[in-house]
Amino acid sequence: MESTDVVIVGSGLAGLTAALSLLDTSSSCRVTILEKDAKLGLGNSIKASSGINCAANKEDVPNFRQDTMTSAGRGARPHLIDTLVNGSQEAIEWLQQRLEVDLSSTAQLGGHQAERTHRPSGSLPVGAEIMGKLRKAVEQAKERITILTNAKAKKLTTDGSGRVTGVEYENTESKETHTLSATHVVIATGGYTANRDLLNEHRPELTKFPITQGPFSTGDGLQLCQEVQAASVDLDKIQVHPTGFVDPKDPDNPNKFLCAEVLRGVGGILLSPQGQRFCDELGRRDYVTEQILSLHPDHDPNTTWDASLTLPRPYIVLPVAAAASISKHIEFYAWKGFLRKVQGCQGVAEAVGCSVENVGKTLQEYQHAAKVGNDSFGKTRFIGVPEMNEEFYVGTVVPVLHYCQGGLAIDTSGHVLGKNGEPIPGLHACGEVSGGVHGENRLAGNSLLECVVYGRIVSQTICGDKK
Secondary structure, eight states: OEEEEEEEEOOSHHHHHHHHHHHHHOSSOOEEEEOSSSSTTOSSGGGOOSOEEOOSSGGGHHHHHHHHHHHHGGGOOHHHHHHHHHTHHHHHHHHHHHSOOOOOEEEOOTTOSSOOEEEOSSSSOHHHHHHHHHHHHHHTOTTTEEEEOSEEEEEEEEOTTSOEEEEEEEETTTOOEEEEEEEEEEEOOOOOTTOHHHHHHHOGGGTTSOBSSOTTOSOHHHHHHHTTTBOEEOTTOEEEEEEEEOOTTSTTOSBOOBOOHHHHHTTOEEEOTTSOOOSOTTSOHHHHHHHHHTTSTTOOTTSOOOTTSOOOOOEEEEEHHHHGGGHHHHHHHHHHTSOEEEEHHHHHHHHHTSOHHHHHHHHHHHHHHHHHTOOTTOOOOOOSOOOTTSEEEEEEEEEEEEEEOOEEEBOTTOEEEBTTSSEEEEEEEOSTTEESSSTTSOOTTHHHHHHHHHHHHHHHHHHHOOO
């Protein structure tokens, strides 16, 4: 039987952060990473594009906490949120100092009171910038980190007391099964939006929504831990992101590219098929999503979505001048065919399929709202306000399944909790596979932060937990 000190299942941001932090914290810890795919670190983390949050300064910590609590709604768990927010500045410093990650640009995204969402100023999106440097650092630590790809975890092993003692895994190429014993097991396998059986069990009205997460997001870690009596929380809390791009070449493909929040953060507005605004584009994700769903005449906002209805497809309209600050995002989206450049109100109207009069009236009303500082939707922050005759980027968007707030029950040390509410010895979790950190709705920019904060906490817990 093979043995190691720590097995980490999953190689996204949370798993690799835990692995590298274990090396930083302990001079002798041996780590083995199990990744079911053929390559390391190619999960959902690398696709992140809007940014990673950090309290702007000490004075901003209470506001950041308030924004996260407000977004989480009735499902907020203050102890987990406090851990996230209070650890944000150290998390960013670790990325910048340990990995030399560029996080020099900031933006204020929906649901935030301040500019605290960081992204690179260069050509790479934030997920690719972080994961590229993190993966390189982990791969260079071969003397203490063993990386096993094509290794799908099948079962957690336990002893007579219920302590987790290792992982049984299958080589997906040879189909051979191996058992790896360890003092600690870290589950960092991500969410379950690609598991339609789990969706149908917990949120049947969402089963026909397209998704932004990869086909590997099947809830493996959640199911592994449930077999050893781990508790789960908020499995019905699945975030619908308001804007995934509709590919004109393949409009009904169930897998979508995210139309990043930052497009609205720098000045993008949303238009209905009639060419009218219908929401505060900088509102929280759940709010913007509900306003989009309400474009369907048969949707009752007081009830859950009727899966038999066709999802509305509004349009994102972004002035070319405002897009300059995120030029690399725009170049990529345009290259993929998601955005097209048009000229003035006439071009927008033709792209949307509505009258030029409607578009002109909408833009005039928006300009007036920007001058007075508010509009009928409660928007008070206006950036990149368009001129009538300038160039615009226009793309079709649709609500998409984007993130699982629910998952394994954890404490602030990253222990997985059993159904009795007590930590399961030897078992830890971090990242999207864990539940409860985000409540009913995740605040934009908090997913990457959760991976780094709790990934580092798990490493510290393991090095201090000799039980």
